[in-house]
Amino acid sequence: MSALTMVQTIARTLDEEMARDDRVVVLGEDVGKRGGVFLATEKLFDKYGPDRVIDSPLSEAAIIGAAVGMAAHGLRPVAEIQFADYVYPGFDQLVSQVAKLRYRSGGQFTAPLVVRMPAGGGVKGGHHHSQSPEAHFVHTAGLKVVFPSTPADARGLLKSAIRDDDPVVFMEPKRLYRAVKEELPDDLDALVPIGKAAVRRVGDDVVLVSYGGSMAETTRAADALVEQGLSPHVIDLRSLAPWDEETVLEAVARVGRVVLVSEAPKSASVMSEVAATIAEELLDQLLAPPLRVSGFDTPYPYAQDREYLPGPARIMRAVQRVLDY
Amino acid sequence: MILESQLFQPFTDEPIAVTSESGEWIAPFELDLGPDELRRMYQDMLLGRAVDERMGRLQRQGKVSFAAPSGGHEGAQVGIAHAMRAGHDWLFPYYRDVTLPLAIGVPVVEFVAQAMGTAADPSRARQMPYHPSSKALNIFSAASPIASHIPPAAGCAISMKLRGTDQVTVCTFGDGSTSEGDWHAGVNFAGAQGAPIVFACQNNRYAISVGFEKQTGSDSIYTKAHAYGMPGYFVDGMDALASYYVMREAVQRARDGFGPALVELLVYRYGGHSTADDDSRYRPRAEVEAWRKRDPIARLRRFLTRKGLWDEAAEREAEAVVKAQVDDAIAQAQAAGDVALETMFEDVLAEVPERLVKQRSELLG
Numbered sequence: 153m154s155a156l157t158m159v160q161t162i163a164r165t166l167d168e169e170m171a172r173d174d175r176v177v178v179l180g181e182d183v184g185k186r187g188g189v190f191l192a193t194e195k196l197f198d199k200y201g202p203d204r205v206i207d208s209p210l211s212e213a214a215i216i217g218a219a220v221g222m223a224a225h226g227l228r229p230v231a232e233i234q235f236a237d238y239v240y241p242g243f244d245q246l247v248s249q250v251a252k253l254r255y256r257s258g259g260q261f262t263a264p265l266v267v268r269m270p271a272g273g274g275v276k277g278g279h280h281h282s283q284s285p286e287a288h289f290v291h292t293a294g295l296k297v298v299f300p301s302t303p304a305d306a307r308g309l310l311k312s313a314i315r316d317d318d319p320v321v322f323m324e325p326k327r328l329y330r331a332v333k334e335e336l337p338d339d340l341d342a343l344v345p346i347g348k349a350a351v352r353r354v355g356d357d358v359v360l361v362s363y364g365g366s367m368a369e370t371t372r373a374a375d376a377l378v379e380q381g382l383s384p385h386v387i388d389l390r391s392l393a394p395w396d397e398e399t400v401l402e403a404v405a406r407v408g409r410v411v412l413v414s415e416a417p418k419s420a421s422v423m424s425e426v427a428a429t430i431a432e433e434l435l436d437q438l439l440a441p442p443l444r445v446s447g448f449d450t451p452y453p454y455a456q457d458r459e460y461l462p463g464p465a466r467i468m469r470a471v472q473r474v475l476d477y
Numbered sequence: 478m479i480l481e482s483q484l485f486q487p488f489t490d491e492p493i494a495v496t497s498e499s500g501e502w503i504a505p506f507e508l509d510l511g512p513d514e515l516r517r518m519y520q521d522m523l524l525g526r527a528v529d530e531r532m533g534r535l536q537r538q539g540k541v542s543f544a545a546p547s548g549g550h551e552g553a554q555v556g557i558a559h560a561m562r563a564g565h566d567w568l569f570p571y572y573r574d575v576t577l578p579l580a581i582g583v584p585v586v587e588f589v590a591q592a593m594g595t596a597a598d599p600s601r602a603r604q605m606p607y608h609p610s611s612k613a614l615n616i617f618s619a620a621s622p623i624a625s626h627i628p629p630a631a632g633c634a635i636s637m638k639l640r641g642t643d644q645v646t647v648c649t650f651g652d653g654s655t656s657e658g659d660w661h662a663g664v665n666f667a668g669a670q671g672a673p674i675v676f677a678c679q680n681n682r683y684a685i686s687v688g689f690e691k692q693t694g695s696d697s698i699y700t701k702a703h704a705y706g707m708p709g710y711f712v713d714g715m716d717a718l719a720s721y722y723v724m725r726e727a728v729q730r731a732r733d734g735f736g737p738a739l740v741e742l743l744v745y746r747y748g749g750h751s752t753a754d755d756d757s758r759y760r761p762r763a764e765v766e767a768w769r770k771r772d773p774i775a776r777l778r779r780f781l782t783r784k785g786l787w788d789e790a791a792e793r794e795a796e797a798v799v800k801a802q803v804d805d806a807i808a809q810a811q812a813a814g815d816v817a818l819e820t821m822f823e824d825v826l827a828e829v830p831e832r833l834v835k836q837r838s839e840l841l842g
Binding site for chain 2: 177203204206208209211213214216217218219220221222223224225226227229241244245248249252253254255256257258259260261262293294296316317318347394397
């Protein structure tokens with residue numbers, strides 16, 4: 153297989169899964185002839201037709217809600233929300249229907265569906281094309297939430313999500329859609345398990361934990377630390393609900409210093425939960441307080457698009473603080 | 478599209494009725510229901526009312542937390558139920574459906590156990606009363622957020638269409654639902670896809686205390702169908718047989734591939750919105766009494782009596798049967814006992830995740 157970008161990988165993966173299982177259907181705004189505004193469903197309409205690649209009305213509540221009924225009736229829908237910032241009209245569907253169906257029916261009805269959505273900033277999109285709303289979903293019992301940062305993980309996690317019997321919110325870092333190309337394995341069943349983090353670099357001085365778009369800046373910060381002669385340990389969470397406590401706690405227990413990087417607003421973020429868990433489990437093994445480097449508690453700005461993101465400089469400063477503690 | 482074989486025209490100014498208040502057949506077509514089916518409809522209504530009344534009593538006794546009176550809705554609900562193929566078609570119900578799930582075949586014990594939250598509830602005592610569901614009968618799990626079930630119902634019908642099953646989805650709701658964005662989102666998607674679904678509005682003219690004239694600037698619900706490219710039918714929901722015949726035609730039309738329809742069944746709720754409501758604050762007693770005089774059960778009884786299918790003795794016997802059925806169901810529901818505490822952590826996901834295992838130990842020690 154030739155090297156593909158993340159967004160090309162997503163289109164390829166949807167094709168592979170639709171070919172494998174005829175219960176898999178795609179629905180959303182512009183997913184048909186247009187192939188999605190980011191081309192994440194490119195060529196699927198030509199191959200599978202309007203019954204399996206459904207151009208929906210411009211309504212997130214209809215898209216996510218209809219996916220619930222389709223899934224309950226036996227399909228495996230993959231819904232696309234054009235931008236994560238637009239999910240809110242469908243938020244009630246996610247919280248009240250998608251997340252609750254199995255529980256409230258005592259397991260009689262389930263909603264095995266995937267809701268894909270490009271998220272995160274760095275594309276000069278202003279606050280309605282840049283947000284990172286994953287904490288809302290993680291806070292909602294009954295949803296699985298993943299946020300890959302590489303093409304291979306996007307493929308492996310999307311396959312796992314489509315095959316999962318639970319609903320999965322699949323978040324895509326849009327600023328990495330075309331950032332790198334990666335050679336993908338030929339194996340059509342190369343799954344990445346939901347709930348398992350990836351260790352990107354093994355080190356002893358400080359643990360850096362991140363996910364999604366912020367993995368790019370975290371990786372650059374780690375490279376800079378290596379150039380300074382330090383040894384960072386880098387973890388890509390990949391899954392946010394459930395998240396891989398074992399991998400994180402094992403590394404932090406060993407190293408004693410941790411910096412948590414995410415571009416989502418700081419308050420009540422996913423990384424706040426990771427920090428709290430580290431404090432609850434490992435207080436006596438910590439050499440410094442867990443620090444969060446995050447987006448700010450403001451709406452996402454337009455002009456200060458890059459400055460809002462937790463860039464390498466801010467990450468390095470936080471690393472210095474935990475080293476100096 | 479209006480078919481020549483159709484008995485009813487959409488968008489009539491007056492609600493469709495097939496029997497008069499005094500129980501005469503007034504439709505311009507022949508009744509084609511046999512005596513057994515007619516009696517069964519009547520008995521289903523008696524059962525629905527008996528369960529509903531008993532729920533009110535159980536609430537006052539502290540055995541259920543809440544009840545949502547459905548007295549006055551029985552005619553519309555029995556008509557909807559009998560128009561469906563039980564266990565084949567899907568129902569997306571709302572919380573005031575009592576006669577409807579019972580008439581489709583939900584055992585009384587399941588309905589009562591759901592309300593009481595005992596182990597005999599197939600949904601494992603997870604919801605407040607009046608939220609039954611049955612996988613066996615394709616009755617989707619009711620949800621409290623108003624109209625949130627409309628887009629899922631549309632999706633189910635779209636799935637039926639693209640999988641080529643000959644099933645139909647029926648989705649019920651009250652007049653208040655039609656103000657929610659999700660109602661329009663779901664009805665619109667079903668219309669755009671020509672999906673086999675019938676949207677059945679039980680318009681009892683009140684959303685808790687807010688009257689119909691404050692709910693919408695429209696004169697009616699059924700006219701909203703125009704906007705979504707589907708026929709809208711206006712029915713006297715106090716006439717069980719009119720409810721049945723219009724629903725039967727709408728369901729058949731959907732099954733035959735002619736797409737969705739919106740049916741407005743004009744009903745009244747005799748009780749408050751719920752056992753937590755005081756309806757004397759917002760509507761005059763005279764209005765309630767006037768509607769009680771149009772009772773759907775009494776109307777079908779007059780019809781059956783005129784046809785020689787019902788009499789005093791049959792009534793006494795049916796009431797005794799229903800009472801025994803309800804008594805027995807309550808006893809069975811209670812005897813099933815409580816659900817185990819640890820089940821609180823199950824069915825969040827297919828498997829209990831590690832984090833919940835820890836939280837469970839925190840509770841159970």
